[in-house]
Amino acid sequence: MTRSDLQAIWLTARLAGAVTLILLLVGTPIAWWLARARSWWKGPLGAVVALPLVLPPSVLGFYLLLAMGPGGPVGRLTQALGLGLLPFTFGGLVVASVLYSLPFMVQPLQTSFEAIGDRPLEVAATLRASPLDAFFTVAVPLALPGFLTASLLTFAHTVGEFGVVLMIGGNLPGVTRVASVQIYDHVEALEFAQAHRLAAAMLAFSFVALLALYAWRPGARKAP
Amino acid sequence: MIRSPRPTLARLAAASLLACAALLPVAGRAEKITVAAAADLKFAMDEIAAAFRAANPSDEVDVIYGSSGKFDAQIQQGAPYDLFFSADIAFPRDLAKHGLAASDVKPYALGRIVLWSASLDATRMTLASLADPKITRIAIANPKHAPYGKRAEEALRASGLWAQVEPKLVYGDNVAHTAQFVLTGNAQIGLIALSLAINPELAGKGGYWLIPGELHEPLEQGYVITRRAAGSALARRFAEFMGGKPSRAVMTRYGFVLPGEAAGRREVHDPQ
Amino acid sequence: MAGIEARFLLHRERFTLDVDLHLPARGVTAVFGDSGSGKSTLLRCIAGLERAPQGRLGVNGEVWQDGARWVPTHRRPLGYVFQEASLFPHLSVLGNLRYGARRGPGVAPARLDQAIELLGIGHLLDRRVDGLSGGERQRVAVARALGVEPRLLLMDEPLASLDLKRKQEILPYLDRLHDDLEIPVLYVSHSPDEVARLADHLVVLEDGRVRASGPLAESLVRLDLPVRLGEDVGAVLDGTVAVIDEAWHLARVDFPGGGLWTPDRGLAIGRRVRVRVMARDVSVSRVRPGQTSIQNVLRGRVDAIADDQHPGLELMRVQIGDSMLVARLTRRAAAALEVVPGQPVWVQVKSVALVE
Numbered sequence: 001m002t003r004s005d006l007q008a009i010w011l012t013a014r015l016a017g018a019v020t021l022i023l024l025l026v027g028t029p030i031a032w033w034l035a036r037a038r039s040w041w042k043g044p045l046g047a048v049v050a051l052p053l054v055l056p057p058s059v060l061g062f063y064l065l066l067a068m069g070p071g072g073p074v075g076r077l078t079q080a081l082g083l084g085l086l087p088f089t090f091g092g093l094v095v096a097s098v099l100y101s102l103p104f105m106v107q108p109l110q111t112s113f114e115a116i117g118d119r120p121l122e123v124a125a126t127l128r129a130s131p132l133d134a135f136f137t138v139a140v141p142l143a144l145p146g147f148l149t150a151s152l153l154t155f156a157h158t159v160g161e162f163g164v165v166l167m168i169g170g171n172l173p174g175v176t177r178v179a180s181v182q183i184y185d186h187v188e189a190l191e192f193a194q195a196h197r198l199a200a201a202m203l204a205f206s207f208v209a210l211l212a213l214y215a216w217r218p219g220a221r222k223a224p
Numbered sequence: 225m226i227r228s229p230r231p232t233l234a235r236l237a238a239a240s241l242l243a244c245a246a247l248l249p250v251a252g253r254a255e256k257i258t259v260a261a262a263a264d265l266k267f268a269m270d271e272i273a274a275a276f277r278a279a280n281p282s283d284e285v286d287v288i289y290g291s292s293g294k295f296d297a298q299i300q301q302g303a304p305y306d307l308f309f310s311a312d313i314a315f316p317r318d319l320a321k322h323g324l325a326a327s328d329v330k331p332y333a334l335g336r337i338v339l340w341s342a343s344l345d346a347t348r349m350t351l352a353s354l355a356d357p358k359i360t361r362i363a364i365a366n367p368k369h370a371p372y373g374k375r376a377e378e379a380l381r382a383s384g385l386w387a388q389v390e391p392k393l394v395y396g397d398n399v400a401h402t403a404q405f406v407l408t409g410n411a412q413i414g415l416i417a418l419s420l421a422i423n424p425e426l427a428g429k430g431g432y433w434l435i436p437g438e439l440h441e442p443l444e445q446g447y448v449i450t451r452r453a454a455g456s457a458l459a460r461r462f463a464e465f466m467g468g469k470p471s472r473a474v475m476t477r478y479g480f481v482l483p484g485e486a487a488g489r490r491e492v493h494d495p496q
Numbered sequence: 497m498a499g500i501e502a503r504f505l506l507h508r509e510r511f512t513l514d515v516d517l518h519l520p521a522r523g524v525t526a527v528f529g530d531s532g533s534g535k536s537t538l539l540r541c542i543a544g545l546e547r548a549p550q551g552r553l554g555v556n557g558e559v560w561q562d563g564a565r566w567v568p569t570h571r572r573p574l575g576y577v578f579q580e581a582s583l584f585p586h587l588s589v590l591g592n593l594r595y596g597a598r599r600g601p602g603v604a605p606a607r608l609d610q611a612i613e614l615l616g617i618g619h620l621l622d623r624r625v626d627g628l629s630g631g632e633r634q635r636v637a638v639a640r641a642l643g644v645e646p647r648l649l650l651m652d653e654p655l656a657s658l659d660l661k662r663k664q665e666i667l668p669y670l671d672r673l674h675d676d677l678e679i680p681v682l683y684v685s686h687s688p689d690e691v692a693r694l695a696d697h698l699v700v701l702e703d704g705r706v707r708a709s710g711p712l713a714e715s716l717v718r719l720d721l722p723v724r725l726g727e728d729v730g731a732v733l734d735g736t737v738a739v740i741d742e743a744w745h746l747a748r749v750d751f752p753g754g755g756l757w758t759p760d761r762g763l764a765i766g767r768r769v770r771v772r773v774m775a776r777d778v779s780v781s782r783v784r785p786g787q788t789s790i791q792n793v794l795r796g797r798v799d800a801i802a803d804d805q806h807p808g809l810e811l812m813r814v815q816i817g818d819s820m821l822v823a824r825l826t827r828r829a830a831a832a833l834e835v836v837p838g839q840p841v842w843v844q845v846k847s848v849a850l851v852e
Contacts, residue, residue, distance in 0.1 A: 126574065171394070
């Protein structure tokens, strides 16, 4: 495999890792609120979170291109903050992927939190635990399988991401040329052998990562 | 009383057959073809196809736009396109080599590339202007598989600017995507197809500078009828229509000229 | 003001909780009623798990809720035992016990040790929660609630999800709790036996409203609002095993006013017990009964008379020493005997049930 192929794989790994970590931080409070709230905002917010599931990636990518450009609201903000423009940067990919993979983190977490129910948290309150304390010492341990599932899905989804990255990435080697785009390039240029090699490498990498996490899942039923 | 299920079943079967028959297209009179066209042909081909449909109301013509390399690969894998208008004549020739052509490969235009910007005045620029440090992002199509991108790279190399300009490049998937980068302002300037730049959509937002043709390999654009459409009279009619005078006029207007024809607009900065 | 002052108005789907209660600062107060009467809701309001928009709650002088204040659950010095033990599955038994103790006012491991001993769970500490039986789980839950050094213990039908055998197992521990604890306990139950056994004070709820609130013995012999713990009216007396007749396998339980013979169940002399005497088992006579098979014959004075549910029956409260019993008579019999309040009578008790 060529150096540029390896570079693409490493870039993909960094992107998926960064997005998963960020979404753990951002998605957990959202999932918690959606699981526990009783206000009528729950429906609209849930729908907004699920939107990236139904939007075609290239459509999302296009609107991000507009929004992040110098004329768009995000672009104006980043420029005002001295951060320049997001398209064609790794940071831009991270932002776009966070938006695109949001439901993959929030939905499994939300389900997990809902499954806990009210009782354990009421018990924690009667045992003097403040709501934040109860969240970390009761809710999180009980929802651990959900966290794992959500992280796996988010990671895998980001690794496979193509449409959005293509739209706003600009295909810059080492910066935005992730493995999925690299494979696409090989195919477009009729370099099929290289495409096969890189695709196989990606598959193997993903499979090993997923296998390791699945086998280690705490709380999974062990063979007697 | 229990009725035997069989008569009901028979009635159901008859009903569904009738329904299917009613949905079948009326064979014989109307035909349908699917045309694969390079992205840069979008505006020109839309007009020509509309004219063809007006003249042949009972026939169906679908045009799909995309990257020529992709179409080549797809057709080789059996994609259902009847005609292929490619941005690079190499691709239809490739198809012919694989025995997938039902006609000769014919050129329909000579592609030209231009500098175009929505924020800067490209009409006053040359390729050398790209070295200006104020320009931080330049968009070109992916040279690896987009013909316009390849020519853009050749022109940049030929003018000795590649080393300075390369770090500032961003690559669009195809030339239309490249134009999008420039249109949204994410790249300040781009090297795109002439045919795209003179379309009112883009022309209204910025001017262009014609890049001298000798700086790059000629971009012969050609088309072919695929083997799949070998027996299609409609496909042949459409191909003929493309070569007819009204269609040539449209193509000219959009900057698709054959050697010997003049471009649709005055060539402003034709280099000496 | 000592004790618990609770005033809540809360609308629910099937009833409206509307209570104004004053409960003692010590001992076990049983909250009795049918399902849907609001017992659990009342407990949850006191715990702060439900928020009645207009409510007032004061516990031993501290205001936990009123128009201006709302103390959230985790800041109320209470312990809560839920109907299904609700132990944390991700912690061991010891982890569960320590959870509250760790967050209590001043960590006093001695308190937790006491609770562990009181509930007899020392041998279970390292076990995982899902390996415990129902009774063991509840005992852990009670110990866990005690571990936070509560100033009020709330128990929501803690035995409801247990079968008879497990209930019998755990009741002695609850007895001990009753005897040892110095804090008030609110015990929600729909079981007449549990209430008869454990309660000092009785609150009866019906459709969200308070039907009775008072000391147990007193409440049970009210004639204006016959409080039924179960199907029939009956009195509960606190007594002590005084005499054992080994030859005839009988034991006599003495209470303030007399003694009642009951089949010997192996209880030791001096042991404190409660007995229930149902109204249907008490008959009244103007003269001392002669040769009768009934062993328990006591002297008393008619205290009050009231109509019973059936037009042919009436209830008669008879004072025996310092205690009260209730008898059920037909009105015809009462008329024939010409008994009126204040009159001395003889009372025969056919059957005495030891509450255990």
